[in-house]
Amino acid sequence: MNLLLSSFSSLTNKVLMALAGLFLVTFLGVHLGINLLLLNNDGGRAFTAAASFMGTNSIIKVFEIVLFAGFLLHIILGMMVSGQNKAARPSTYVVSNHSATAPFSKYMFHTGIIVFLFLLLHFFDFYFIKIGLVAPPDGIASHDFYSRTLLLFSTPWYSLLYIVCFVALGIHLNHAIQSAFQTLGLNHSKYMDAVKVIGSVYSLLITVGFSIVPLFILFYRH
Amino acid sequence: MNFTLKIWRQKNAVAKGEMVTYAVSEISPDSSFFEMLDALNQQLITSGGDPVAFDHDCREGICGTCSLYINGRPHGPLKGVTTCQLHMRSFKDGDTIHIEPWRAKAFPIIRDLIVDRSALDKIIQAGGYVSVHTGGVPDANTIPVPHEKAESAMDAAACIGCGACVAACSNAAAMLFVGAKVSHLALLPQGKVEAAKRVQKMVACMDELGFGNCSNTYACEAECPKGISVVNIARMNRQFLAANLLSEREKVVNISL
Numbered sequence: 001m002n003l004l005l006s007s008f009s010s011l012t013n014k015v016l017m018a019l020a021g022l023f024l025v026t027f028l029g030v031h032l033g034i035n036l037l038l039l040n041n042d043g044g045r046a047f048t049a050a051a052s053f054m055g056t057n058s059i060i061k062v063f064e065i066v067l068f069a070g071f072l073l074h075i076i077l078g079m080m081v082s083g084q085n086k087a088a089r090p091s092t093y094v095v096s097n098h099s100a101t102a103p104f105s106k107y108m109f110h111t112g113i114i115v116f117l118f119l120l121l122h123f124f125d126f127y128f129i130k131i132g133l134v135a136p137p138d139g140i141a142s143h144d145f146y147s148r149t150l151l152l153f154s155t156p157w158y159s160l161l162y163i164v165c166f167v168a169l170g171i172h173l174n175h176a177i178q179s180a181f182q183t184l185g186l187n188h189s190k191y192m193d194a195v196k197v198i199g200s201v202y203s204l205l206i207t208v209g210f211s212i213v214p215l216f217i218l219f220y221r222h
Numbered sequence: 223m224n225f226t227l228k229i230w231r232q233k234n235a236v237a238k239g240e241m242v243t244y245a246v247s248e249i250s251p252d253s254s255f256f257e258m259l260d261a262l263n264q265q266l267i268t269s270g271g272d273p274v275a276f277d278h279d280c281r282e283g284i285c286g287t288c289s290l291y292i293n294g295r296p297h298g299p300l301k302g303v304t305t306c307q308l309h310m311r312s313f314k315d316g317d318t319i320h321i322e323p324w325r326a327k328a329f330p331i332i333r334d335l336i337v338d339r340s341a342l343d344k345i346i347q348a349g350g351y352v353s354v355h356t357g358g359v360p361d362a363n364t365i366p367v368p369h370e371k372a373e374s375a376m377d378a379a380a381c382i383g384c385g386a387c388v389a390a391c392s393n394a395a396a397m398l399f400v401g402a403k404v405s406h407l408a409l410l411p412q413g414k415v416e417a418a419k420r421v422q423k424m425v426a427c428m429d430e431l432g433f434g435n436c437s438n439t440y441a442c443e444a445e446c447p448k449g450i451s452v453v454n455i456a457r458m459n460r461q462f463l464a465a466n467l468l469s470e471r472e473k474v475v476n477i478s479l
Binding site for chain 2 (some may be wrong): 010016094183187
């Protein structure tokens, strides 16, 4: 796969990365919607129902494969493109660059790595338990995401780590959304400012939305 | 005015370079950056030293020959000017000024502050032209060109090919240069015919020469002495996508004798 991708043009790589990224962005919205059901004071009934729908519906199952492919493509291309970019300047400047840039745009690789590490942690915490690769903690059934979530978020350091990861994701998305539009050639004076604002608002909503859940469990329910 | 200069010295393409410190004094605030470097070189020649090699030609901001990465910014601290239009009044008396060459794999250093920018010429050779003779200046409105298209094409054509975009880019990408060159031809009727092939050839050439990819930091736009907009990069992306997805397949005619 790596060999195939490296034979593509620099622009093709970026377009694929942008499309995969935009798909992941829409997925995050759906995921957030389900997570916010945890704020419902119903003993996790709505959340569990949504989670089990996502786990059993056959259309969602197909999308799950597309989602994994999207993650894989975005991550592999990200690594590859970053490698090529490093190689394009073998000897670096003595004085580091002072040019004005789009906010956070220079830290896409760094924030990407944090999100990737979080993704691995997230797989160990939930997905691998569900599919039986990792044993669930004592007293929690492998598909009981609600109890698992409550247990994880009742640990303050875990909640803090979780929030830090979502701040990194928000920083990543703040540049990513408008950047994807630019890469796809969709930059026009008519709507680019709106894209930038909507992208920033969306990324802020993702960070705040996902962070509310652990804070709520830590301070309100616990 | 007095300055401490830290300048990249490198004997040739293969030698190891280093920053060397020099002092210049009694520089007029109205002297240009190059006149200041001329004074330093005169000083070095008089004392039997080796003058600093740097690129310059028109010294009026239109030829694209001058370069220099000054205190972490291509063409120095001012917006919208080339190094040759920079004057010493833009610095404070007693400042330490770091001067480096453009750095990119595609721009190998020849000596001191001079880099080989023929990679940009190669990209032009790959497709930055109109293949047919389009004649002399036609009568007004014989070829209809909408006003806004003419303006956008002219804005893109303002690129002087200095390479500041590559120097500023954290990935040493030439996207702004190629975007501008693709745009200014594709926006006009004479260049439109070959637009699809042009963008494919120029992008392929750019990749081959070892320039980096675009991560849309827009440092290129911020540093371009001619104010070329990243809208041109988006236009290049759009045309590249369209060329690959939508362009007609070429009809191959086999002639057997």
